[in-house]
Amino acid sequence: MPPPPTFDVRLVRARKLSPQVRELGFERADGTPVEFQAGQWVSLVLPLPEGEGRRAYSIASHPDGSSGFELAVTKVDGGPGSTYLHELPVGAVVRALGPQGFFTRPRMAGHAGPAAYPALFVGTGTGVTPLRSMIKDALLAGETAPIVLLFGVRYESDRLYREELEELSRTYANFRAVYTVSRPDASWSGATGYVQTHVESLWRELAHERASSASEEAPVAPHVYICGLERMVSAVRDLLRKQMGIDRKQVHSERYD
Ligand SMILES: Cc1cc2nc3c(=O)[nH]c(=O)nc-3n(C[C@H](O)[C@H](O)[C@H](O)COP(=O)(O)OP(=O)(O)OC[C@H]3O[C@@H](n4cnc5c(N)ncnc54)[C@H](O)[C@@H]3O)c2cc1C
Helix, strand or coil: CCCCCEEEEEEEEEEEEECCEEEEEEEECCCCCCCCCCCCEEEEEEEECCEEEEEEEECCCCCCCCCEEEEEEECCCCCHHHHHHHHCCCCCEEEEEEEECCCCCCCCCCCCCCCCCCEEEEEEHHHHHHHHHHHHHHHHCCCCCCEEEEEEECCHHHCCCHHHHHHHHHHCCCEEEEEEECCCCCCCCCEECCCHHHHHHHHHHHHHCCCHHHCCCCCCCCEEEEEECHHHHHHHHHHHHHHCCCCHHHEEEEECC
8 A cells, every 4th residue: 555645734622621632733834735634634744752653643633624623632641742742832842644544434335325225333532533533424415314422521620622522412413412421510410420321222223223314224233433432432343343243334434543
């Protein structure tokens, strides 16, 4: 396979999404459009203790044909790459390689347009970023199949993109976001515990819903997209594959470590 394209990107804006997560908005320095599929990632070439090195980051924005894209980076204690990106000043230029990766949504056989599979997206922490890209891509393309995001966080303040996700669920009847908080305040009235606790019931609910545009067709089994750290991804994959017997073609995942 040929190496992915290399290009320079300039940090044009940045903000905190949560106490540990910084959003970085980059633009290609040469102004050409960034072509990618929702769910893909880029490598950034960063100065690390061992010399120049690469770190991968999922593209958090959806493909819109522009020369810009967004990332969201968790600050890892003692992590040189994420610390560098948390301190990067607006205006700085970084070398990028990409897009890369196969954590993307397949088109449904016989459907020329967007995928019509119901989808359960399962993410923790910044693992939500490629899911946000895929969800916005699907909704803006007019996909009517039901889409559920199950987003696991430690604290309520870790709910990245909360206002945007709430706005999307008000605008699109086929989308909803479910948060589960593992260390909730006493006032939290939503779901609690790890994402694993809620996957099976949400998958079964989705399996009984149908796309509004396909109301005469038989229900289609949901696809599941999981992204986050290895321990969570493996636990959810095992639950879906071994305990629930879901076909591996319907289970897609991306690991960050
Ligand atoms: C395909 C892919 C996509 C990725 N996308 C993102 C992304 O969108 N946002 C992001 O923040 N990171 C993402 N990562 C992780 C990222 O590449 C780095 O590993 C991370 O920034 C830590 O690098 P570091 O140099 O700071 O620390 P290192 O010293 O390299 O790593 C220390 C440890 O940090 C842990 N770690 C890695 N990523 C995270 C994380 N997100 N949250 C908590 N702990 C973590 C791991 O256990 C790792 O072993 C992705 C990784 C891959 C493989």
